[in-house]
Amino acid sequence: AEIDDDRGWLQSPAFSDQILAGLIVVDHLPPKIIDRIRKLDVPTIWLDANVWEPYNCIRRDEKQAGEVAAHYLIQQGATTIVWLGSPSSRHFSLPLRFQGVSHACRTNAIPCIEMKLDYAHHESVTRAWEDAITELMQHHPKPAIAAYDSYYAQRFITLAGFLGYRAGKDYHIVTCDGTQMLHSIIPELPAVPFPRQDMGRLAAEKLLSILPSHRASPPAGKFPSILIPATMA
Known part of the structure; x- marks a missing residue:
């Protein structure tokens, strides 16, 4: 807590x-x-x-969780992977999951782009998300995204949807931290389960x-x- x-x-x-x-x-x-x-x-x-x-x-094993998420995207044909997460976190899992994603990218000679956004539900933060999503989609057609956790994945999917982008059609996304709540909302979202x-x-x-x-x-x-x-x- x-x-x-x-x-x-x-x-x-x-x-x-x-x-x-x-x-x-x-x-x-x-x-x-x-x-x-x-x-x-x-x-x-x-x-x-x-x-x-x-x-x-x-x-x-949070580093392994990041690696598993990245390997899933690579199997889907990703040529560039976008890491979506917070600029910082008190919880140990954030840097380890990113290490896992970046390690998988390096070993497969795939570029890893960092997309670090705050999660707070403020209007300015929401605008920052929308701007970042728009820029990402313009410069990287059908990007492959490894989300730090289910909250980041759900927010990306929601805001991207408002902007007219759909998971599977316009981008691929996987979360390093699957939850039962997220699965009930978006059952088709690929996730590395957290037991x-x-x-x-x-x-x-x-x-x-x-x-x-x-x-x-x-x-x-x-x-x-x-x-x-x-x-x-």
């Missing part, structure tokens, strides 16, 4: 009263919260988080296995970190 004010977290009874038996930390958190979590001295699993250590971490439910279930199982009453094999309270392969749907 995105947190701008961490005072409420630091004052939570979960921290002050030490009532937690274990903890699953998801996504990115402010450094103060991460430091406080480490001081709790309870079994902690970092799930899709900005923490990656030899033990107790679970995340998808959120499976990862959550795995994190819960692993946490139970390292709680004090379930301590087993080595080392107690720990399990080797897991990097989940990314595959195309």
Whole structure:
């Protein structure tokens, strides 16, 4: 979750009263919260988080997700790939997905164009998107686009549609982060699935296995970190 004010977290009874038996930390958190979590001295699993250590971490291979997305576009005949994403992000996945896309482009001698746009729903941002889409379509007929996530893919498809461009007909697009919501809206959109439910279930199982009453094999309270392969749907 995105947190701008961490005072409420630091004052939570979960921290002050030490009532937690274990903890699953998801996504990115402010450094103060991460430091406080480490001081709790309870079994902690970092799930899709900005923490990656030899033990107790679970995340998808985000670089591989970018490579898979790019290879899909290459198989569709792409001669140039456009990376569509944010100029910056607090989440670790943004640079890794871009690394994957750019690596696939380099190994296949295909140019990679960066299209970095803010996501905020402001009129000026929307105009910037429309201008960028118009320029892209004018200079690169039927471009192949690798979108950072489902939100970027959906926004491109929506705004391109307003401008008269259709996916499949005027451009190809794939997202590095497929979601059930996006699939229900645009079922035909190619995506590298993100197995959120499976990862959550795995994190819960692993946490139970390292709680004090379930301590087993080595080392107690720990399990080797897991990097989940990314595959195309």
